Amino acid sequence: MENKAEETVNFLERIIEDDLLQNAYHRPVCTRFPPEPNGYLHIGSLYAININYSAARKFAGKFNLRLDDTNPLKEDMEYVNSIIEDMKWAGFDPGENIFYGSDYFQKIYDLTIRLIENGQAFVCDLTPEELRLSRGSLTAPGVDSPYRNRSVEENLDLFRKMKEGEFLPGQKVLRAKIDMASPNMNMRDPAIYRILDATHYRAGNEWRIYPMYDYAHPIQDAIEGITHSMCSIEFKDHRPLYEWVLNALSFEFPEPPKQREFGRINITGAITSKRYLRQLVYEGYVDGWDDPRLPTVKGLRRRGYTTGSIHSFLKGIGISRDMSTVDISMLESCLRDDLKAKAPAVMAVLDPIEAVITNYPEGEEELVEVENNAENPELGTRMLPFSRNILLEREDFMEVPEKGFRRLYIGNEVRLKGAYFIKCVGVEKDEEGKPSKILCTYDPLTKSGLNFTERKVKATLHWLSKGHAIPSKVNLYSRLLASESIGGEDVNWSDLVDPASKVSLQDAVVEESLAGAKPEDRFQFIRHGYFVLDMKAKPGERLDFNRIAALKDTKKKGS
RNA sequence: UGGGCUGUCGCCAAGCGGUAAGGCAAUAGACUUUGACUCUAUUAUACGCAUGUUCGAAUCAUGCCAGCCCAGCCA
Numbered sequence: 001m002e003n004k005a006e007e008t009v010n011f012l013e014r015i016i017e018d019d020l021l022q023n024a025y026h027r028p029v030c031t032r033f034p035p036e037p038n039g040y041l042h043i044g045s046l047y048a049i050n051i052n053y054s055a056a057r058k059f060a061g062k063f064n065l066r067l068d069d070t071n072p073l074k075e076d077m078e079y080v081n082s083i084i085e086d087m088k089w090a091g092f093d094p095g096e097n098i099f100y101g102s103d104y105f106q107k108i109y110d111l112t113i114r115l116i117e118n119g120q121a122f123v124c125d126l127t128p129e130e131l132r133l134s135r136g137s138l139t140a141p142g143v144d145s146p147y148r149n150r151s152v153e154e155n156l157d158l159f160r161k162m163k164e165g166e167f168l169p170g171q172k173v174l175r176a177k178i179d180m181a182s183p184n185m186n187m188r189d190p191a192i193y194r195i196l197d198a199t200h201y202r203a204g205n206e207w208r209i210y211p212m213y214d215y216a217h218p219i220q221d222a223i224e225g226i227t228h229s230m231c232s233i234e235f236k237d238h239r240p241l242y243e244w245v246l247n248a249l250s251f252e253f254p255e256p257p258k259q260r261e262f263g264r265i266n267i268t269g270a271i272t273s274k275r276y277l278r279q280l281v282y283e284g285y286v287d288g289w290d291d292p293r294l295p296t297v298k299g300l301r302r303r304g305y306t307t308g309s310i311h312s313f314l315k316g317i318g319i320s321r322d323m324s325t326v327d328i329s330m331l332e333s334c335l336r337d338d339l340k341a342k343a344p345a346v347m348a349v350l351d352p353i354e355a356v357i358t359n360y361p362e363g364e365e366e367l368v369e370v371e372n373n374a375e376n377p378e379l380g381t382r383m384l385p386f387s388r389n390i391l392l393e394r395e396d397f398m399e400v401p402e403k404g405f406r407r408l409y410i411g412n413e414v415r416l417k418g419a420y421f422i423k424c425v426g427v428e429k430d431e432e433g434k435p436s437k438i439l440c441t442y443d444p445l446t447k448s449g450l451n452f453t454e455r456k457v458k459a460t461l462h463w464l465s466k467g468h469a470i471p472s473k474v475n476l477y478s479r480l481l482a483s484e485s486i487g488g489e490d491v492n493w494s495d496l497v498d499p500a501s502k503v504s505l506q507d508a509v510v511e512e513s514l515a516g517a518k519p520e521d522r523f524q525f526i527r528h529g530y531f532v533l534d535m536k537a538k539p540g541e542r543l544d545f546n547r548i549a550a551l552k553d554t555k556k557k558g559s
Numbered sequence: 560u561g562g563g564c565u566g567u568c569g570c571c572a573a574g575c576g577g578u579a580a581g582g583c584a585a586u587a588g589a590c591u592u593u594g595a596c597u598c599u600a601u602u603a604u605a606c607g608c609a610u611g612u613u614c615g616a617a618u619c620a621u622g623c624c625a626g627c628c629c630a631g632c633c634a
Contacts, residue, residue: 008573008581034634035634036633036634038633038634068634070633070634071633071634073633074633074634124632127632128631128632131632132630132631135630136561136630137561137630138560138561138562138629138630139560139561139562140561140630141561142630169632170632172632173632174632175632182562183561183562183563184561184562184563184629185561185562185629185630186629186630188630191631191632192632193632194632195632196632210632212631212632212633212634213633213634214634217634233564233565233627233628234564234627234628234629235628235634236563236564236628236629237562237563237564237628237629238629239563261564263564263565263627264627265571268570274634316571316572316581316582316583317571317572317582317583318571318572318573318582319572320565320571320572321564321565322564322565322566322626322627323565323626323627323628324570324571324572325570325571326570326571326583327569327570327571327583327584329570329583329584330570330571330582330583330584331583332583333582333583333584334583336595336596340596345595370592371592374591374592374595374596375596375597393593396593404594405594406594407593407594414593415592415593416592416593417592417593418592419592448592457592458594459592459593459594460591460592460593460594461593462593524595526593526595527593527594527595528595
């Protein structure tokens with residue numbers, strides 16, 4: 001029996017299937033991910049990578065990472081390193097197939113000479129402002145450049161001089177000769193080469209002229225033998241130009257790659273625009289590209305997301321042609337699912353209230369054995385100290401139980417995880433009348449592991465021995481709860497680490513064992529979610545979410 | 560008001576002329592050494608709207624409405 005879900009093919013893969021059926025390419029399927037090294041990868045990048053990567057794998061093809069570095073003003077080695085590192089971490093290792101657009105500068109230049117010789121490009125002297133005006137508008141056609149009909153010889157000479165550095169940036173530009181009246185703005189004699197006075201992070205000062213994305217991209221794809229160039233939907237309007245370039249160069253590329261598009265994704269509460277992410281980082285709104293509030297790969301990683309959870313998320317959200325806004329709860333669900341049987345579960349009391357077990361001898365203590373993961377016995381057990389004074393979660397007690405409440409209230413008996421049944425016999429209150437101490441009794445016969453069956457209990461609570469519990473040294477910065485959102489304003493993890501307000505108290509034995517834990521080890525809080533060790537976070541530091549939100553709003557209105 | 564793309568449950572998303580998959584979220588119940596997890600059940604007479612074609616439409620046609628993208632010598 002076939003697994004229907006596994007067999008599902010998305011619309012992009014269907015296109016590839018058709019090409020395979022029609023023998024459209026006499027080379028293996030080849031896809032690519034072409035980031036410009038001007039920022040760090042984020043969840044949206046992963047989505048694009050996954051589409052290309054998975055398609056290549058599904059059709060036994062090849063997948064390339066190509067650093068699309070045709071603008072020396074914006075790119076840097078720092079970004080290429082992070083991109084490669086993040087891809088590997090995320091499970092999309094390009095292996096040996098790492099390429100650089102800048103390595104093709106000479107090849108592209110040579111082809112451009114041919115283009116000019118064929119009368120399909122011309123050097124234009126219009127200033128940027130003049131060019132903009134002559135382009136027309138969305139509703140009005142543009143007008144031809146007065147330089148449009150220069151002779152091939154003059155164009156060749158001028159283009160060579162551009163390359164030789166005889167002109168200043170902005171003075172001249174090479175344009176494709178297409179159609180100034182096209183309803184598609186991209187086809188109105190687009191600039192394809194510009195003069196830039198900058199040192200390229202990789203090519204150094206070898207070049208004075210750099211090809212524009214629209215021109216370089218199809219050539220780069222073709223050089224690498226890409227068959228299917230899948231990119232996001234805003235490039236749909238650029239496809240005619242992509243095809244025009246390859247058609248003009250058909251003498252070189254007889255089986256040109258084809259560009260196809262997919263819709264972009266957003267995640268609720270997250271900023272997934274490279275531009276805003278840069279701004280947040282460089283203007284100091286966050287403490288770096290790996291700030292856990294950012295949906296960058298490094299941020300997600302630091303926040304505790306696993307490679308596995310990200311993969312199931314990407315698989316789960318599917319692909320379509322329109323923009324989607326995926327609920328963050330889907331990502332969180334994937335993480336919980338991934339960690340469920342893998343991560344040890346420890347107890348933490350976030351909002352403690354003391355309970356005194358009045359019939360437990362004062363000063364006495366014992367160790368009880370608690371399983372590390374109820375679903376996975378392989379994770380073993382640990383010994384936890386138990387004593388007369390216990391800390392419970394404040395919300396686990398109600399003086400007057402509301403209907404349906406089955407945890408602790410006067411007269412009710414519950415189990416303490418891994419320890420005993422306790423029965424609430426009274427409550428002490430502070431001046432304001434708020435419960436300050438719960439009085440209980442325990443039954444020695446009900447100790448965990450003794451298989452006591454006389455009575456049943458309707459609830460089990462997590463707890464800590466007051467004398468042994470210690471305020472969390474682990475930063476709970478990266479704690480994950482279903483109600484949280486990345487970058488949203490309703491995140492309140494800071495108060496979990498602020499000693500001046502609420503302090504998280506956790507499983508003392510686990511705390512001790514954390515000494516040997518690695519930074520990316522995950523733990524589960526029973527009933528509270530997940531956390532990872534975060535060595536970099538500064539306890540107590542409060543980050544201003546409102547400023548981020550305000551910035552986001554400004555941007556929306558501004559554009 | 561030029562061109563392009565998109566519109567299926569709160570959110571993703573299958574479907575490609577034969578009578579609405581699945582996941583997330585939600586709700587109800589069962590189970591339970593945590594109300595978690597798991598399990599079960601429920602949730603679109605309905606596919607942006609309107610006409611039309613057809614025995615039959617979410618799937619085809621026409622019109623309309625809504626959203627997104629495009630006027631960088633950015634990618």
